[in-house]
Structure formats: C-alpha cells, structure tokens
Amino acid sequence: MQAVNRSRFIRRAFISIGSLAALAGGLAAPATLAQQAPQGEIVIPDDVKIFGNDNPNIRRATAVVNGAVITGTDVDQRLALIVAANQSKIGDDEMKRLRLQVLRNLIDETLQIQEAKASDVEVSQAEVDQSYARVAAQNFNQNTEAMDAYLKRVGSSPDSLKRQIRGELSWQRLLQRNVAPFINISDDEVNEMLARLKAAKGTDEYRLGEIYLSATPDARQQVHDNASQIVQQLRQGGSFVAYARQYSQASTAAVGGDLGWIRLAQLPSELATVAREMQTGQLVGPIEVPGGFDILYLIDKRQVLTADPRDAVLALKQISISFPKGTTEAQAGERAEAFATTIKTAKGCGDVDKVAAGIGAQVVANDQVKARDLPPQIQNSILQLSPGETLAPFGSLEDGVRILMLCGRDDPQADSGPSFEQLQAQMEDDRVNKRAQMYLRDLRRDAVIEYN
Template identity: 65%
Template sequence: MLSKLFVPATVLAAAMMPATVSAQASAAIEDPLGIPQNITILGEDDPNIRTATAIVNGTVITGTDVDHRVALVTAASQNEIAGEELQRLRMQVLRNLIDETLQIQAAQSQEVNITQADVDETYARVAAQNFGQNTEAMDEYLNSIGSSPASLKRQIQGELAWQRLLRRNIAPFVNVSEEEVNELLKRLEASRGTDEYRLGEIFLSATPENRETVMRNAQQIVEQLRQGGSFVAYARQYSEASTAAVGGDTGFLRLAQLPAEMSTAIREMQAGQLVGPLEIPGGFTILYLIDKRQILMADPRDAILSLKQISLNFPAGISEAEAGARVESFTQGVRSMRGCGDADAVAAQLGADVVTNDQIRARSLPEQLQPLVLNLQVGQSTPPFGSIEEGVRVLMLCGRDDPQAEGGPDFETLMAQLEDERVNKRAQRYLRDLRNDAYIEYN
C-alpha cells in the first residue's frame, strides 16, 4: 500500500445534542427546509443518472480519472469491490476529485502555483518509502493495478496546493492566546494518569429519512474491513469527519471529549479492535482502537529490552506425540538455565538455537507476548510458544531499560496543535464556500 502524503493531523471534537428539546425545535431539526412530508417525484428516480464524470468550473474530470483513483482505493483495501459497493465508491471518488479540483483552482486563482518539480519531489519521496527510491518500480506498480502515475501526481498536486493556500491565506490570521495555552497545560496536568485513546474513525452523517440506508452502508464498510480492508483507505474515501484526510486518525483523546455512545464502547475496546457502526448524534461512526496510554505517564511498552530467543525446530514428518515429548524436554531444559549466561550452553545440549537481541522495544513484540515479557525478572523466560510447523521458542529477559515519565507537551507544541485545529476548521468552511460557488456539470 502506498504511504499517505503528509497532512497536519487534527482532532475532531464530537458535539453532543441536548438530551431534551421542545416539539417545535425537534420539528425544525427534522425538517429544516420546510419540505412537506408527502411529495411527488416529477422526474425519473434514477440514482445512476449522474455518471462518474463532471466539468468543474471548466475543468473536465473524465471516467478514466475516476477509474484510476478507484484502482488505488481497491488495491489498498485488498478485497474485491463490486456491485453497489463499487458504485458507491465511484461516486465518493468523484466527489473527492471535485473537491481536489476546486482546491487546485482556488490556489491558482490566488497565484499559489505548484511546479512539476514540487510534484516530482514528493512523488519520489513516496517511492522511496515504498519502493526503495525506485520511481520506475512505483510507476510499474500503479499501472499494474489499473491506476497510473499521473493519477497519484494529480492527488499530490491537489494536497500541496491546498496546504500552501491555507498557509498563506488562513494560517497567518489564526490566533491562539497565551492564556488559552496555559489553561490547557493546567488541565493536562490535572488529568495526569487518566486514560486516553488514539482512534481511527469513519463517520457517516445521517438524517431520520436516510438513517436505514446509511446504516446499511456502514455495515457493509465494517464487513469489508473485517475481511482485511485498509481502514486508512476507507476512512479517506468514505468518512465525512475532518480526520478523513489523515485516514481517520483522531490522535489521542480522553473519553470526556466524546459522545456517551462512543465512550461506553471505547472503554471496553482493546488495541487493534474494530467496533461499529455505532449510532451517535448526527449519524453513524465506525471505530478502530489504534493505541491506549495514560496522560503524562511512562508507557511500559516503551521499555528497551535485551532478549535471548531460544528456539527448537522439528524435523518434517514428526508425530504429534514425539513433538510433545521434545517440547516437554525443551521446557525442562529452559527452566534449568541459571540466567542468560547459562543459556547458550544449555541450548546447545537441547539442540536449540539462540539469537540475542539487545535493542528490542517492548511494544514491537506481538501483543500477546508484551505482558508476559514485561512481567519477567532478569534471567526469567516466557512459557514456550509456537507450533510443530514453526518450531517452539521462548524469550529470556537479559536486561531492561524502563522509559522515563513524560513531561508532557511544551508550550510551543500545544500552541501549534491549537493553531492546526483552528486552521482546519476554517479550511472546512473555505471548501464549503468553494462548493457553493462552483459551476459543476455532470455528464
């Protein structure tokens, strides 16, 4: 999968609707335009009447443009997408291409131009991250999946143009006071030790009228994700939250910042778990727990470990009974070891191999092994793990450097975060204005 281009991360603050509203206010929310409940459709009710091509203020978006961008998403999802799901994806990609076109046009009208050299430099950086600085290899990959280098370069142009436009026209006029930052620092210190969660989110807005349709769409997205689809790719294409640009990554949040429906579910989640769709005020959300930590506290998973991996492999065709006997002998031999200094000699007697790793971060180990290793004393080893096919192994702890407690973000970091959030909010309003003023012709 191609790495995502850099876009400043922002945190979506979910708003809670009042618990009770008057009948008049409720009616206004459900029918903001004053449209009668019983209407007659005069034209043909054909959802396919808008095909996936458009002209945006004179700039043509072709079917090929859509095909190439869809191919990128399909390759990232690692699942076959067909039927209604593919049709929805094509229309979402078209909306994204329209926004991208509006962003490029807005930048050009303000004389914020992106040169071909700028695009090629970023393209080469993406190639370096994925193909070892071989742009030709990335070209071949893009063509092989039904996309093209031109499609990815167009996306790069759009993101660079929008970022530079925001830096020139919006960022200089965003102000964050010292008092705001100092107040945030105080609240952060008061929250020391509180759990916070780094989430991936896909938000789909819904109204009472289209609730069932949106819920079915959300359920289909969850099904695709459970089959191995890329959460980042689906968030970028489907999510209506401001975090869509960064693959749905909210950064770290406390439960108090979230609607009750979300916080209740998140409290029970484990890292790597997918939950949803959950109905929240305004629509449905799909959540993926990326990580969990305690505010301003050292994370034991950041400990640097010195480990010896002692492994025993089995010959092909060995019976289960014989393998079990060897595992028992191996386990007894490991238990007899008198610390790491004795490991190599005893392993040789057992016919086992030893590999030493001196700079292993605990969080890089498989999730099941992390608590086992972190609870070891120096010289102790984990229970055996593995299989007949892969062999059996243990990890012996030979040293551990624990992380220091975090001092928390400094004044400048917090100010930059607040500024980024406000720039993002204004950017969303700016894009809505561009959409409202655009001349868009669908073919």
C-alpha cells in the same frame, strides 16, 4: 501526551445532489412555515412529496467542475489505488458506493486545486515529482520506475497519484497563506489547556481511527447500509487507512482516519460511550451521531502523563529449535516440553548460549525490543519477568519452538506532556483545520458542477 497536528472530529458538510435539485426545482415550503422560519433557514415539511427520481446516487461517475473535466478514467484510476490497497474482494454494490465516494473526493480535489491557482498559489511540477519520489522510496526502495509499473499493473497511473499529491500540496499551501496567519491562540488559552492536562493525569486516553459518513434524514438508511458494508469489508481484511482516506468525510481522512491521542471528554457522547468499552484492535460501527454515522477503530490506549510499561526497552534472547519433517503433534509436544525443561537449567542469559548449544538450539539476541512491538498476547507476560526468566515455549510444527528469555529492561520515563510551544502549535493546527472545512464548504456551495 504528545502534540498531534490534526483536527478533532471536524466534519465535511455535504448536501446531497437530490436535495439541491429539489430546492432548485421550486418545491417551496408552506407559507406558514416559511413565515415562522428565520431568513435564510431551510424548511422541510414533514409530509414531503418527491417529484421525480428521489435517488441522488443514480448518475454516471463523470463531472465538469467549474469547467474542469473529471473523466471516467480519472475515477477508475483513483479507484484502482483503493482496490489495490484492499486485501479482500470488493463486491459490486460496494464498488458502486466506492466509485461515488471517489468522484466526490475528486470534485473536492479539483475545487482545491482551482482555488489555489486563483489565489496565485503555485505548486511546481518539481515539487510534485519530489513527493512522488518520496512515496517510491518508502514503498519501492527509491525506484520510481518500479512504482510506475506497479500503478499501471493495478489499473492506475503515475499521473493519477501525482494529481492527488498536487491537490494535497495546493490545499496545504493555500491554508498556510490564507488561513493560518489569521489564527491566534492566546497564552491564556494554552495555559488553561495545560492545566486541564495536568488535572487529567492518570486518566485514560485513546488513539482512535475514524471513518465518518454524513447522512441527511432521507438518506439515513442508505448511509447506514453503506457504513455496514464498509465494516464488513474491514473485518474481512480491508485496509482501514485506505477506506478512511477514500470514504471518510471527516478531515482526518487525509491521515487515514487517525485522530491521534484523545480523551473521552473530547469525543461526542455517543462515541465516548462506545470507546470506553473498546479493546485495542477492536472495530465498532456504524455508530449513529448527529449528522451521520461513525466507524471507530481503537489503535491503542494509555494513561495521560503516565509512563506506559509497554514503552520499556527490553534485552531479549530467543532460543529456538525446529522439528524434523514428519514430526507428529504428539512428538512435537514431547520435544517442546523437554526443550523448555533444559532451558530452565540455564543460569541466566550468560549461560543460556552454552545450554542451547548442548541441545542444538539456535540463539538470537536483541537488546532494543520495545515491549509494545511484541504480540499483544505476550506483552503482559514478558513485562512480569525478572532478568534470566523465560516465557513458556511457543511455536508450531512448521516454525518449530521458541523461548524468550529476558536479559534486561530499561523502563520508560513518565511523560511530562507537551511543552507550551507544542500545545500551542497543536491548538493552532486544530483551529486551522476547522477553518479549512468552512473554506471547502464555501467552495462546494459556489461551484458550478455538471454531471454527465
């Protein structure tokens, strides 16, 4: 099990604008209830009567956060990044919900930047530009001008992305100075966790993606409908990572919702029950959990401290033929069958090139193919082969027919799990992330926010 530097189901604590307005408006609870409640506890009677507009989401997408203005243009440009990352069309209702979430994210981002500045935590423009250049290197072959043009073309801007980078760097640096030094994980805690890992050897662990939406009781149906819309968009081809980054109210939003490798015992019972039945690549949700709803995506699955056959490195040869234009399905089937029969006469990988040349087939070799990188439908089949054996032919009229021959296989070594130092670092990071959520919650509570 690899160490994963991210938190486990740490929730962002949100209070709806409508709830705050009701509290500020003097809607006091009955005296008997107030007397029974501990000091400071919020008491809401069962027979709530709403005075005025009870929809907290009807407001314009601009705000002033402790004097800093978030404009409609800021929201539009950040929203454009999400729309560009999404492969499918976004409906009007979905766009409205997305705008509201973008505004909330911008408010949090503003609070984080303000707190860093107030604490004399500096992020230079050069550091922001360097991170921006790294993004360009990953996506535009080190061409920042090409990324500038792309952002403008989709309706965003370089400044919008650079502001997001500044927010992430500011918050990370602030936590490193104000939170991390005060986190202490004892040797006993680490050793206890190592013992648990060894005891769990051979049990299943899951790599999950999550999108978490918090919901107050009065907003439960609205949030459920919102989550259902997200699921629908994802099933139509939307980017899970993009939706998680902008919609999810869990701290894993920063890493596209990726929870890393976890065991079911680490999940809330409602999610563990669902995850146990999921297949790799499956999306499930919305799932009601305490405080809101979850959407789960199973990225992968393996066994704790056990070698995964899919990590085997294979040496393969791909033999292929193409079909002349105008070939019918029946003709293609006959030729594919004859092709497979001929390739089976080859005496292993050393002979297949000669046999392929005799029928005009092309051969491509690769000795560094990980089994897990192959399409799921052929992974198990190819792992059952011995050197010199082939898979059944596959292909199409357009692409021709291909046959894979296994030439060799290096099996993976059993995973010994994280070292003491790796596990200690992971536990420290998890605890820092929990404190970070409390920190951000306090910033929200004390913020002066005006909506326009």
